Ligand SMILES: Nc1ncnc2c1ncn2[C@@H]1O[C@H](COP(=O)(O)OP(=O)(O)OP(=O)(O)O)[C@@H](O)[C@H]1O
């Protein structure tokens with residue numbers, strides 16, 4: 411069976427080389443963590459694997475398809491339906507309230523508003539608040555709710571617990587693990603937190 415994510419001989423540089431000849435595979439129900447110091451290229455690698463940035467060299471396969479060889483509309487479909495991306499800084503619609511932000515994602519992907527998920531994420535009581543009026547940690551959980559409602563196969567998460575206290579961070583990570591187990595999905599996690607990384611099946615470290 412096809413791996414959910416497979417990368418082959420990836421290399422990328424901006425002003426200086428970030429990495430070269432990286433190859434790895436992420437199977438369903440598995441989690442992978444990328445660690446490394448600030449500036450080592452973790453977010454760049456996540457963007458490359460998640461359809462957002464074409465690498466200087468190498469290939470990225472999602473469900474066996476070489477994504478940077480696909481026409482743009484097919485790439486957009488993969489981005490919309492097959493993957494969910496939690497960004498290091500959130501992209502929520504500031505003028506809308508929490509409920510509208512989540513509904514927008516469910517309408518775009520033809521999926522259901524998952525009340526139980528919202529409750530477990532602890533954001534039921536802020537559904538009618540504007541994004542600007544909730545905390546950074548709550549915004550992080552709204553981002554996660556938007557993504558999980560659409561049932562993606564691969565979750566790409568860039569420091570998803572960066573703004574959370576330890577207890578909430580553990581809870582959020584447990585929800586993600588439970589999700590990948592139940593939905594035959596996989597997690598690609600970028601984090602500074604080595605304890606968090608250690609919970610993943612595979613841990614890579616970007617050096618220099
Ligand atoms: N679009 C870009 N154009 C030019 N340089 C970039 C671009 N994006 C990132 N860089 C540079 O590439 C390097 C790696 O950036 P990246 O964001 O991948 O690091 P990171 O490991 O995620 O860091 P952090 O832990 O601080 O989030 C940095 O030196 C950054 O300045």
Ligand SMILES: [Mg+2]
Nearest residue numbers: 452453454498
């Ligand atoms: Mg980063």
